Amino acid sequence: MTVYDMAGRLLEVKEVKAQDVTNYQFGEGYPSGVYNLVVTQGNETRTVRVVKQ
Template sequence: MAIYDMAGRLLETKDIQADDLSSQKIGERYPAGVYNAIVTQGDETRVIRVVKR
């Protein structure tokens, strides 16, 4: 997983196993705003836009 801000700056990368996903905390120190989370699993890649309030 890679987290980018809307200016395209890479903020964080994490290697997360599916078993551990529910216990992960991501972006706690980020200010309110919009972020792109790029999630890759095998050959599949998804971009998720996240709004933090």
């Protein structure tokens, strides 16, 4: 899992186990804003845009 802010700055890189994904929290210290969360598993990559209020 990799987290970027909207300016493209890398904020966090973490390895997360599949069994922890259903209830995994991140970004508690981030200010309000929009972030891109990039999740890679094997050869598949998904990007999710997250809004923190």
